[in-house]
Amino acid sequence: MELIKLEKPEKLIDENNIRVDGRKLNDLRPIKMEVGVLPKANGSAYVEMGGNKILASVYGPREVHPRHLAESNKAVFRCLYRMATFSVDERKSPAPSRRENELSMVIGQALEPAIFLNYYPKTMIECTILVIQADGGTRCASINAASLALADAGIAMRGLVSAVAIGKADGKLIVDLNNVEDQFGEGDLPIAILYPLKEVSLIQFDGILTNEEFQQCINLAYDACEIIFNKQIEALHKRYSKEIIEKDNKKEA
Secondary structure, eight states, rough: OOOOOOOOOOOOOTTOBBBTTSTTTTTTOOEEEEEEEOOOEEEEEEETTTEEEEEEEEEEEEESSSGGOOOSSSOOOEEEEEEOTTTTSOOOOOOHHHHHHHHHHHHHHHHGGBBBBGGSSTTEEEEEEEEOOOOOOOOHHHHHHHHHHHHHTTTBBBSSEEEEEEEEETTEEESSOOOHHHSSSSSEEEEEEEETTTTEEEEEOOEEHHHHHHHHHHHHHHHHHHHHHHHHHHHHHHHHHHHHHHHHHHHHH
């Protein structure tokens, strides 16, 4: 079978500041968020950001196995990030890759500051993330999905974590990189922000930026993450307002 490889376009941004997928420089890709999609999980969420399709589930707080891993004063938070074999153009090996293990750790570190782990001593909270389809920025989309799944599970949290990648292409700063921009751009800056506290819980960088460009990227990330946060809140309201209405209707009946 012939493998599909990305080809670098002649320009990532045209003379009218329009990107390869038709967006303006500061535009986010279309976002879809749904909560409570897996009835057998304690909490779950499905998120689409552009071509990314992410499913996140949460189990816990539950007993820790093996027991010697338990913490006496807080819960153990474990995050597992995996990509489906069919999620990318070139079929991925089903075995966990080094990148997946690294992103499991990175995503877990971005989410942990939001959770009141001290409320659940001697227990484990486990978050599993499955990338069904990848289109650049999967770590940020996964953080958004996992944060929603934790909230759906009723885990006590300081807020929701919202994430986006800010980048640079053809010398211009852009918001929410797609796969082509991620591969052929000049910089990639994934940022996660804890809302409503507006605290940064993750920042990584690959590429070259001036000090001024870096500050502009931070400002762009705050603006974009606030939009994402509002969509997360909207997804939770949709899920639980519907549940309350259904309960009220049953009582009236």
